[in-house]
Amino acid sequence: MTTDGTPAAPAPASSGTLADPARGTLPGPATVTPLLSGLDERLPGLRALYEDLHAHPELSFQEFRTAGVAAGLLRAQGWEVTEGVGRTGVVGVLANGPGPVVLLRADMDALPVKEETGLPYASTATGIDPDGNEVPVMHACGHDMHVTCLLGATAQLAAHRDTWSGTVVAVFQPAEEVGGAPAMIEDGFLDRFPRAEICLGQHVAPAPVGFLGTRPGPVMAASDSLRVTLFGRGGHGSSPETAVDPVVMAAAVVMRLQTVVSREIGASQTAVVTVGSLHAGTKENIIPDTAELRINIRSTTPAVRDRILAAVTRIVRAEAAASGAPKEPEIVPLxxxxxxxxxxxxxxxxxxxxxxxxxxGRVFTLPQVITGSEDFGVFGTALGVPSVFWHFGGADPALYAGVDPDSLLENGLPDTVPANHSPHFAPVPGPTIPLGVTALLAAAAHWLVKETPDA
Incomplete structure (x- = not known):
């Protein structure tokens, strides 16, 4: 990637690889829906919008600026707008004659990550996390791209009402990283807005720009996050025999948890257990009273989920008992x-x-469930209607020089490609924005067909 965020010139590659320039650009206007008319002229403004959102990220349920930007642009486009849905969510409704109701969704929140992309519009923002800590904030998962693409799609829909019929509900959802969709549902979403017949959503991915992937059935894993507090008995580091050391207890828990997937889950099943945070103590010669672990679990079936949750609970309690903990550990779902x-x-x-x-050759069927997780499906489930979620590439094709698409699907990303949640993750905006807008409009237009009167 060049320093201004535009894609570098594709490296030479054999025909048919992901770095092939002929495969790394979007097709011409003749192959796309009439809804895209005038999109080229809109792209500079969308690029500026993306850079602005990227430079001003906000943590979950703190997306006040982002929500204000989305609401203001929707109103300017002619949408009916409701703010503060599920705390910071925004919903736009555009009714355009008879036809289906289509829900399009983008998420808005960023992550507590310090950006290291070196981009001229890189974030230097900080925020206060739920524990009261000041943390760096970055759009390390691409939600700024999602907002940009949906606002591009809403602008095109508003500008070309003569080409479609029906109603579109544009959802700008807060707090996807912590499960914000239920907050919108609990805030009366089902009764306050037209009931969609299809829910559509997308996520930018570290795949080469120009390519999309999805699959029928399970497409992304379930996720459960837990906060575990282990209780010891504090003391002086010189006299560990007078204490019960929760640091050693926590270390034993971390190591034992590595056996859950490797020894309790079948080889043909998909699961991940991660201890992403471990905090204990304040000084090297003081044995603390407590240690806190934050654990994340990914699963793809209810049976596997139940088995892992039971195993984690069993291991945490057993290690505490083995260490002589004076108190049962606390296990709190997050x-x-x-x-x-x-x-x-x-x-x-x-x-x-x-x-x-x-x-x-640009739309792939994913061979397996992605172990990342999403709360997008909450909308379709609550409404009782079908939903479809896909991933679209945002990475510079030059990073994939010599990589065959089939190899990518089977073997995963090359080590040189930053993935979502990395401090180096940054989609190339120039080609990614029109790709995301095109995908939303193409999918929505399949339902919003304007009926032609019989001759």
Whole structure:
């Protein structure tokens, strides 16, 4: 990637690789929906919007500025706008005659990550996390791209009402990183807005720009996060026999948890257990009273989820007992995301629409469930309607020189490509923005077909 965030010149590659320039650019206007008319002229403004959002990230449920930007642009485009849904969410409604109601969703929140991209519009922002700590903040998961693409799509829909019929509900959701979709549902979303017949969403991924992937059925894993507090008995580091050391207890828990997936989950099943945070003590010669672990669990079936949660609980309690802890550990759920499930027939329709818009060889069926998690499916589940979620590439194709697409699908990312949540993650905005806008419009247009009167 060049210093201004535009894609570097693609490296030479053999025909058919992901770095092939012929495969790294979007197709011409003849292959896309009429809804895209005038998008090229809109792209500089969308690029500026993206850079502004990237430079001003906000943590979950703190997206006040981002929500204000989205609401203001929607109103300027002619949408009916409601703010403060689920605390900081924004919902735009555009009714345009008879037809289906289509929900399009983007998430808005950023992460407590210090940006290291070196971009001229890199974030230097900080925020206060739920524990009261000041932390760096970065759009390390691409939600700024999601907001930009949805606002580009809403602008095109508003500008070309003569080409479609129906109602679109544009959802700018807060707090996806901690499960903000239920907050919108609990705030009366189902009763306050037109009830969608199809829910559509997307996520930028570290795949080469120009490519998309999805699959019918389970597409993203369930996620459960836990806070575990281990109780010891504090003392002087010189006399550990007078104390019960929660640091050693925590270390034993961390090591034992590594056996859950390797020894209790079948080789053909998908699961991940991660201890992402461990805090204990304030000084090297003081044995503290407590240690805190934050654990994340990914699973793809209810049975595997139940087995892992039971195993984690058993191990935490057993290690505490083995260490002579004076008190039972506390295990507190922090958030939970269900498996994201794509409706089969609706996914086939979306894949067909995306292929028609982007060209053959650019829309892939993912070979397996992605172990990342999403709360997008909450909308479709609550409404009782089909939903489809896809991933679109945002990485510089030059990073994939010599990589065959089939190899990528089977073997994963090259080590040179920063993934979501990395401090180096930064989609190349120039080609990624029109890709994301095109995908949303192509998928939505498949439902918003304008009926032609009989001759």
């Amino acid at each position: 958030n939970s995301f269900p498996v994201t499930v794509n409706d089969g027939p609706a996914t086939a329709r979306v894949q067909s629409a995306l292929t028609e818009a982007l060209g053959e």
